[in-house]
Amino acid sequence: MAEPAKKLAKIVINERLCKGCSICIDFCPTNVLELKGSCVAVKDLEACTRCQLCDLRCPDFAIQVF
Amino acid sequence: MAQKKKLLQGNEACVEGALYAGCKFYAGYPITPSTEIAEGLSVRLPKVGGKFIQMEDEIASIAAAIGGSVAGLKSLTATSGPGFSLKQECLGYACIAEIPLVIVNVMRGGPSTGYPTGPSQADIMQAKWGTHGDHPVIAVTPSYVQEILSETVRAFNLAEKFRTPVIVLYDEIIGHMREPITIPVPGELEVIDREKVTCEADEYFPYDERYEIAPLAPFGSGYRFHVTGLNHKKDGFPTNDSKQIDANNRRIMRKIENHKEEIWKNEETFLDDAEVVVFTLGSTARSARFAVNKAREEGIKAGLLRPLTIWPFPDKAITELSKRVKAIIVPEMNLGQMTLEVERCSKKADVVGIHRVDGEPITPAQILDAIKKHK
Amino acid sequence: MSTAAPEKKEKVVQPFDYDKYLRPNKLPHIWCPGCGHGIVLKALLRAIDKTGLPKDNIVMVSGIGCSSRTPGYVDFNTMHTLHGRAMAFATGIKFARPDLKVIVVTGDGDALAIGGNHFIHACRRNIDMTVLVYTNATYGMTGGQYSPTSPIGSTATTSRYGNIEPPFDTCEMAKASGASFVARGTAYHTIELERTIYDALMHKGMSVVDIIDACPTYFGRMNKYKSATQMMEILEKDNTVNIKQADKLPPEKLQGKMLRGVLHKVDRPEYCDQYEEHVIKKATSKE
Numbered sequence: 001m002a003e004p005a006k007k008l009a010k011i012v013i014n015e016r017l018c019k020g021c022s023i024c025i026d027f028c029p030t031n032v033l034e035l036k037g038s039c040v041a042v043k044d045l046e047a048c049t050r051c052q053l054c055d056l057r058c059p060d061f062a063i064q065v066f
Numbered sequence: 067m068a069q070k071k072k073l074l075q076g077n078e079a080c081v082e083g084a085l086y087a088g089c090k091f092y093a094g095y096p097i098t099p100s101t102e103i104a105e106g107l108s109v110r111l112p113k114v115g116g117k118f119i120q121m122e123d124e125i126a127s128i129a130a131a132i133g134g135s136v137a138g139l140k141s142l143t144a145t146s147g148p149g150f151s152l153k154q155e156c157l158g159y160a161c162i163a164e165i166p167l168v169i170v171n172v173m174r175g176g177p178s179t180g181y182p183t184g185p186s187q188a189d190i191m192q193a194k195w196g197t198h199g200d201h202p203v204i205a206v207t208p209s210y211v212q213e214i215l216s217e218t219v220r221a222f223n224l225a226e227k228f229r230t231p232v233i234v235l236y237d238e239i240i241g242h243m244r245e246p247i248t249i250p251v252p253g254e255l256e257v258i259d260r261e262k263v264t265c266e267a268d269e270y271f272p273y274d275e276r277y278e279i280a281p282l283a284p285f286g287s288g289y290r291f292h293v294t295g296l297n298h299k300k301d302g303f304p305t306n307d308s309k310q311i312d313a314n315n316r317r318i319m320r321k322i323e324n325h326k327e328e329i330w331k332n333e334e335t336f337l338d339d340a341e342v343v344v345f346t347l348g349s350t351a352r353s354a355r356f357a358v359n360k361a362r363e364e365g366i367k368a369g370l371l372r373p374l375t376i377w378p379f380p381d382k383a384i385t386e387l388s389k390r391v392k393a394i395i396v397p398e399m400n401l402g403q404m405t406l407e408v409e410r411c412s413k414k415a416d417v418v419g420i421h422r423v424d425g426e427p428i429t430p431a432q433i434l435d436a437i438k439k440h441k
Numbered sequence: 442m443s444t445a446a447p448e449k450k451e452k453v454v455q456p457f458d459y460d461k462y463l464r465p466n467k468l469p470h471i472w473c474p475g476c477g478h479g480i481v482l483k484a485l486l487r488a489i490d491k492t493g494l495p496k497d498n499i500v501m502v503s504g505i506g507c508s509s510r511t512p513g514y515v516d517f518n519t520m521h522t523l524h525g526r527a528m529a530f531a532t533g534i535k536f537a538r539p540d541l542k543v544i545v546v547t548g549d550g551d552a553l554a555i556g557g558n559h560f561i562h563a564c565r566r567n568i569d570m571t572v573l574v575y576t577n578a579t580y581g582m583t584g585g586q587y588s589p590t591s592p593i594g595s596t597a598t599t600s601r602y603g604n605i606e607p608p609f610d611t612c613e614m615a616k617a618s619g620a621s622f623v624a625r626g627t628a629y630h631t632i633e634l635e636r637t638i639y640d641a642l643m644h645k646g647m648s649v650v651d652i653i654d655a656c657p658t659y660f661g662r663m664n665k666y667k668s669a670t671q672m673m674e675i676l677e678k679d680n681t682v683n684i685k686q687a688d689k690l691p692p693e694k695l696q697g698k699m700l701r702g703v704l705h706k707v708d709r710p711e712y713c714d715q716y717e718e719h720v721i722k723k724a725t726s727k728e
Contacts, residue, residue, distance in 0.1 A: 016469070017468055019469070019474035020474055022669070023669055058479070059475065059476055059478065059479025060474075060479050061479065065456060090537075112720045113724045113725055115721065122529075122559060122561075126529035126532070126562070129523070129529035129530045129533065129559075132533060133531060133533020133536075133537065134533040136534060137537035285518040286497065286540070290516055290518050294520075295521065295523060303467075303513060
């Protein structure tokens, strides 16, 4: 990797609020998220572009990207 | 300010009473025989900066009136039998959400469309039991045009004081009857305004159980809270907790039950030595008064007990009376709604109903006959 | 946020702080996994934030149903009323206090079936309020019966042989009834929805936003959708076209699609203003 390491996003998942509907996982353009049990989890943080689509479409106030 | 004498119809007196009480919001739907109230307020309310709106139906009318009250204005809706039926769900909402409100029901013949231009007193039980679930009810029952004015004022006072809907119940006869009345000057009749909330916003609970009746802050006054028809906690939010549901259901009943003495209002005529007593309300009480006077002229010890509050039912007065009189005669323009209640409360006396559902008033002669039969 | 300045300043968009408008300790909400109502609520809160209106001046009124539980979560003056009656209650509040911003949150059954009469008359009066109709084509709270927006042929617990009733077009009805602002959005197009709701909130008069969102639990399951995502893709994304793009598309591409965006916007006298300007003025003027 020649390019300087970009600053990683911080994805905050509220496990108490997540209902595991998978909307955020399915609509993530870079495949960052996965379902673990009945809650979303980060699979590939480096791929995150901070587009915030997961937050925007999360019905449960359960995920935020900083 | 000098008192003003006016020749007014009952429904017009209701308008005067509402304005005297400080009503600033009316929502209604045209229905015989109560429409004159809407017509009158459509002219008068805007003159005092009040709001008048004719809604799309009876349900919308009471809903809008509840909305007006939540927004801080003393609110009124008026109707008659079929409209009163339609309003029942919202009436229950006002009971559980504890929203002050006055509902006038000018009783006409029923059931259903029935006899729109004819009188009846057949909504007495509907006023108590019309909406589902256990709930408190206050209903006032004037007999004279002057009294429609003063009882409308009292209804607003009770609604504000007890944070509950209050029904003004009278029949078509007095609704449309014209009598000379005196418009009271300001200060002559008591007017109770809504208690102001003064606590800090984060200390405000609309159903605070520390009070028997917590004050109601109007929407938009800086106290943001939740109102719902669901069983709720002190903060207004719904609850499934059986203890809280029980406590709240009992509290809204108790707040009326504990103050019955204050809410009751009876007119007693010749009761001291009476042996036969007539118990009746509305226009029928006018016939009864005539009959009782006639009986007295003939040497019969007759008396009249006239409730101006029919709900909560004046059970104490009936029970006490029933221990010392031979008979209680209950004339009513229905097939025995009050009679049933009097029977429930009477300990010893015979209870005799006089019922009429032909759209004609009960005459003094009918009542006098019954007095003579049971003296 | 960042301490060491990066060489190329990266623009980081901070997530929206919903807590500013949510009542504390009320979440998780009652809506099922994948239900679109939460997505709509978030768009609504972002739109409200953009208006800059103080929370004390906002009133939210709802009826009965899943969507009508919204007021319980938000920190405004909130009233959860009776099935179908939200707009009648809201009319009373707005008329009594025209200075307050009144928002009605309602479902398609609540607004168009049991509350249909109040809906058309609130539109006719053009009273200043914003009505958000969450359209999921089902009665979710009672377990998935067909609603006035269920498509013909769709299955529900009360249309096991396929729905035979044609659906309402909420926007056409609002427009025909006199609403001066009519729009449609979807939960899928959440940024567009936020803008649409903002426009509705800023409009003076009756503004209606029909919002297509998904009920995966009932409508989805009974109509063989695989997931909430699939419902969003088919019913919200593929089945709708923004009105601005629609002009450029051939008619065959618009076949069966619903239009999104602001569909109707006119200036019409508003009810409370009219009352003040005509009724109060005439009643109080010395003849």
